[in-house]
C-alpha cells in the first residue's frame with residue numbers, strides 16, 4: 001500500500017474542507033471493509049483517507065414523517081438489530097442480516113455499502129423495492145437520489161467526488177403491503193449472492209388483487225436491476241400462481257448476468273426467475289401470517 005495521510009474530521013463541514021483540499025486524491029473511509037481491500041490490491045491509491053468514524057450526527061436511525069432515516073455511518077449490524085427497524089420495516093432488518101458475517105456487519109456502513117456499488121450486495125435490491133432514497137450532501141447543499149437511480153455501472157454511482165452520503169430515507173409502506181428478500185447462496189452462507197431478489201407487494205382491500213408491486217434483483221447485471229415489466233404483469237391482476245409465473249418469466253428477460261465462479265449466465269438468468277417467484281410467494285405469505293395471527297381479543301378469550 002502506498003503511504004497516505006489520515007484525517008479525522010469531527011463534523012460534516014470539516015469533511016467538506018478536507019475533500020476540497022485533497023480533491024480527487026482523497027477517499028472517504030467509513031467501515032473500511034471494501035476500501036482497504038481495494039487499496040491493498042492497488043485498485044485505488046488515495047493520498048489521503050478522510051475517516052467518517054468521528055463525524056458527529058452521521059450515524060443513527062430515526063423515524064420522521066413516517067419515513068425511516070438511517071444515517072450514512074450507521075452500521076449494517078445496527079440496522080439489523082434496531083428495534084425501530086424491526087418493528088417498522090422488518091424486511092430491511094432481515095436484508096442487512098444476510099450480509100456476510102457479524103464481523104463484517106459490525107464494521108460495514110449503510111453509506112459505505114451504497115457508495116461501494118458492488119452489484120452483488122444485498123441491501124440495494126431491497127432498498128429499491130422499498131422506494132428508498134439516498135441523501136448526498138456537499139458544501140453546495142444536499143440532494144435526494146432514489147436508490148433506483150443511484151448506480152450507473154460496476155462500482156460506479158451518480159455521487160460527485162465532493163458528496164457524502166449522509167442519510168438513507170426509506171418511506172413507510174402503504175397499507176396492505178408486505179415484502180421479502182431472498183438470497184441464493186449455493187456456496188457458503190457468508191458469500192455474496194449468486195442471485196438475489198426483493199419484492200414488495202401491495203394488495204387491494206379484498207387482498208385478492210395486486211394493486212402495486214416493486215421487484216428488484218442483485219448479482220444479475222452491472223448494477224442492481226428493477227424488473228419493471230415483471231411488476232407491470234402483476235398490477236391489477238388477481239393473486240394467482242400463474243400471474244407469479246408470468247412475472248418470473250418477465251424478470252428473466254430484465255436481467256443481464258455474467259458467467260463467473262458462482263454460475264453461468266444462463267443459470268443465473270433461470271435462477272433470477274425462480275427467486276423472483278419465490279420472493280413474491282414469500283411476500284404474500286406475510287398477508288396470511290397477519291390474517292391467521294390471533295387477535296388480542298381472541299387471545300384474552302383463550303386465557304379465560
Ligand SMILES: Cc1cc2nc3c(=O)[nH]c(=O)nc-3n(C[C@H](O)[C@H](O)[C@H](O)COP(=O)(O)OP(=O)(O)OC[C@H]3O[C@@H](n4cnc5c(N)ncnc54)[C@H](O)[C@@H]3O)c2cc1C
Pocket residue numbers: 027028029030031032033034035036052072073098099100101104107108109110111112113114115116118120121122123163164165166190191192193
Ligand atoms: C469478506 C466480505 C464479505 C462481504 N459480503 C457481503 C455480502 O454478501 N453482501 C453485501 O451486501 N455486502 C458484503 N460485504 C460488504 C460490502 O461489500 C462492503 O465491504 C461494505 O458494504 C462497505 O461498507 P464500508 O462502510 O466498510 O465502506 P468503506 O470500505 O469504508 O468504503 C467503501 C466506499 O464507499 C466510500 N464511502 C464510504 N462512506 C461513504 C459515505 N458516507 N459517503 C460517500 N462515500 C462513502 C468510500 O470512499 C469507498 O469508496 C462483504 C465484505 C467483506 C469484507
